[in-house]
Amino acid sequence: MAKDYKTITNELLVELNEPEVSTVATGVGIQKQVANVVNRAYLDIVNSVDDWSWLNSDVPDDPYYGNTIIPTVVGQRWYLCKAGSANIDSDFDSINWDMFTLVDPNSPYTNNKLAFTTLTIWRTNYSSSEEQAARTASYATPLRVIRSSDGRRFGLSPIPDKVYNIHFFAYKRPTVLSADTDTVLFPEQYKPVLLARARYYLYQFKDNIAQSQLALDEYKKGLQSMAATLNSPQPSYMSDVRFTYLLP
Amino acid sequence: MPTQGASITVAGGLDLVSSSHALFRTPGAATILENFESSTTGGYRRINGYTKWGAGASAIPSGSALDSITGIVSYANGVVTCQGSNIYWSSDGITWLQINKDTYVTKTGTVAVTAGSAIVTGTGTAFTTEFAVNDRIQINSINYRVLSITSDTVLTLDYNVVAAVSGVAVKKSGIVAGSLSAATTISRANQSNNQFTTFESDGAYGSLYITDGTNKIAEFQITVSGAVNTFYFEELERSAPTNPKICGIFSERLVVAGQSASTSTVSYSDRLEPYNFTGTGAGEIDVGDIIVGIKVFRNSLIIFCKNSLFELTSLDSTPILKSITKNIGCVNGNTIQEIGGDLIFLAPDGLRTVAGTARIDDIEIGSISRKILPLINTLLSNIAQYTISSIVIRERSQYRLFYHQSGQSKSGQKGIIGTFKFDENGVPAFEWSETKGMELKFCTSDLNNSNEEVKFGANETGYIYQIDTGNNFDTSNINAKFQTPDMDYGDNGLRKSLYGVKANIKPEGTQPDLQMRIRYDFESTDVPQPGAVDVGTLSATSLYGSAVYGTGTYGAVTLPSKRMIVTGSGFSNNFRFFSDDTNAAYAVNGLFVSFIAGGRR
DSSP states (O other), X not given: OOOBHHHHHHHHHHHTTOOOOSSGGGOOTHHHHHHHHHHHHHHHHHHHSTTOGGGBSSOOOSSSSOSEEEEOOTTOOEEESSXXXXXXXXXXXXXXXXXXXXXXXXXXXXXXXXEEEOHHHHHHHTHXXXXXXXXXXXXXXXXXXXXOTTSSEEEEESXXXXXXXXXXXXXXXXXXXXXXXXXXXXXXXXXXXXXXXXHXXXXXXXXXXXXXXXXXXXXHHHHHHHHHHHHOOSOOOOOOOHXXXXXX | OOEEEEEEEOOSOBOSSSOHHHHTTOTTSBSEXXXXXXXXXXXXXXXXXXXXXXXXXXXXXXXXXXXXXXXXXXXXXXXXXXXXXXXXXXXXXSSOEEOOBOOEEEEEEEEEEOTTOOEEEEESOOHHHHOOTTOEEEETTEEEEEEEEOSSSEEEESSXXXXXXXEEEEEEEOEEHHHHTTSOBOOOTTOOSOEEEEEOOSSSSOEEXXXXXXXXXXXXXEEEETTEEEEEEEEOOTTOOSSOSEEEEETTEEXXXXXXXXXEEEEXXXXXBTTOSSSTTOEEEEOSSOEEEEEEETTEEEEEESSOEEEEXXXXXXOEEEEEESSOOOSOGGGOEEETTEEEEEETTEEEEHHHHHHHTTOGGGBSOGGGHHHHHHHHHTGGGEEEEEEEEGGGTEEEEEEEETTSOGGGOEXXXXXXXXXXXXXXXXXXXXXXXXXXXXXXXXXXXXXXXXXXXXXXXXXXXXXXXXXXXXXXXXXXXXXXXXXXXXXXXXXXXXXXXEEEEEESSOBOOOEEEEEETTTOTTSXXXXXXXXXXXXXXXXXXXXXXXXXXXXOOSSOEEEEXXXXXXXXXXXXXXXXXXXXXXXXXXXXXXXEEOOXX
């Protein structure tokens, strides 16, 4: 068992009673179709949940405010979420906009939980005053984070008056599988989820709707379990406080 | 989707002309059928091989492989071989006797003959004890037959003497094997493409006549007395055509044709006297076209010419020459054979039968080899490079034509096999296949005195081979391939995933190396093509009473059904069975294919 591209492709080919590939790149016909479907299923899993733990962009820093740090520049509002990214394809897959934190590495060590503010609200409430202030190079400590309309940048409000570190959680885009030895990023334990999704497409290809539906059910169940286990393993409690008030 | 099945009965033989779409409906045919034969009992059978006659002790007739063999024929429970400038006979392939020898031996006394008379007068002769009626007798170097014997000193020859002599020795033909080597050789220089015919005269084996287009007609006979063979050899005189290429027996006569001076003339001997072309019953007929072959068919002699065919009858009275066609000829006389109640020959448009040609003249549908037209066209367009030979294997109703190319490797030597069968509708037809690696330049088949069919062949190695024997091509592997046409199981628009194939294969011994290969969608490179799968070890049935303990396979079934797990999918597919070994033969009789249909993409 392995979770590389060739192994997964061949597992599906065997299921379909088709000849295995020696290298994925040289596959033809149904082999090519299976190889394509593996990537399709892989991306489906990626797209199904925003913040897959296995897509973390980096190891979180200490203090634990995020796995990505962007230093601010005095007087600059907008920053690329992924520094140096050339286009949307190389940007992060997703960002947790509720978890932006500003940290002043120097005294007075300000630590602000930056509230996400929509562009509309920011325009309505803050843009004019901040623009006025900016004309006189009058900046302040950011309190809010806003998302640019292209989704590639975050903006700070107010415009920073010094160098701060902006911490947030970002999740990278996975690379589609191409070489035989390319591996999927999630644990091998969840390979059946990918196989089920691929099977869903392949049985559609073969006009076998019944088998396709079974594969879809298997995929959905597998994905739920995968998401629960990988993204929310912590215990979840629900408190009922009514008794508190009822108690004498 | 449920698994479906398709049963394919293997039949029809090689079909190289039908469109791929038409072949969807005849999945039992073959698009490749090399070193297989269409079995008379159904299916395609891997052919037998050929082995040196005499096995490990086999010998080259002349002793030298540099002497070209120019013809062979089975005779007297042995084989007559023309090689170099000589003719040889052997009964075992090990010991060869040169038979083109002066077999006349001087007898007691001297004789005198008179011109214009057939009476021989002897002095001190013992005609009654040393001669018998119809014996070959030689006086003054001229050969006669003894017509009658009056006394020890008087006998009558079968025709009048031309020049008178007296006091000359009298000789009689016939010497034993031990005397052959010392006898004087009658050279047969520059022999080529020898033709043979046997006249069932006296003696156990009749007389064999040999022509080669260069030398006189040779007459050879072996008689047996007390298990001792006596050999007779001479060249025909008495106005016999000097260098005919072709010979045959028809209407109790020796018929020859193809003399260099008269290529369109058929000459025939006197009735019951194949050595006599001067009698009242002898004669000649000019057909006006170059004769390439003659063959007796029912009560007629069919004369195959370059551009026409004739039928000759009624030699006992006034000969009747009737034209069969003047639009179709025979390309090579060595292709003519009798099979299936008809004569088969190679015409410029393929193999034909005389009856078919007589019925429809020069129309192409008269060709019986339409299904292998590409093969025939290749053969015809390069025919000058080939030495053609053919045989009939009676027990299998089979016609085999070999086209040998000098200088070509053994694996490149080819041939065609046609099996005469009746299809499911009772219509007679030939089913074709190919041979590859069967290197035969000359071949012959006949029934021996025990009524067993014997088949011999020769090539440029100098050895004589037993054809249709063993499981190798003179020690080389038999590389056999049978490939079905692409089959679509009734719907070429639907993708089929194949899961299993059951093959009905009848083995004739142990065969562990047979393999099967599937190719999808006309062997498209855009479709994944699976590797070959082993069919598994096949073992012949062991029957109580004939099986040998320790050799036979316990529990083998008569017709094993071998199941193979296969992979792949496509809209159509073909199957190839192939082996390249020296194992036992087998016959592929049919297939059962399990598949799941699904998807029109």
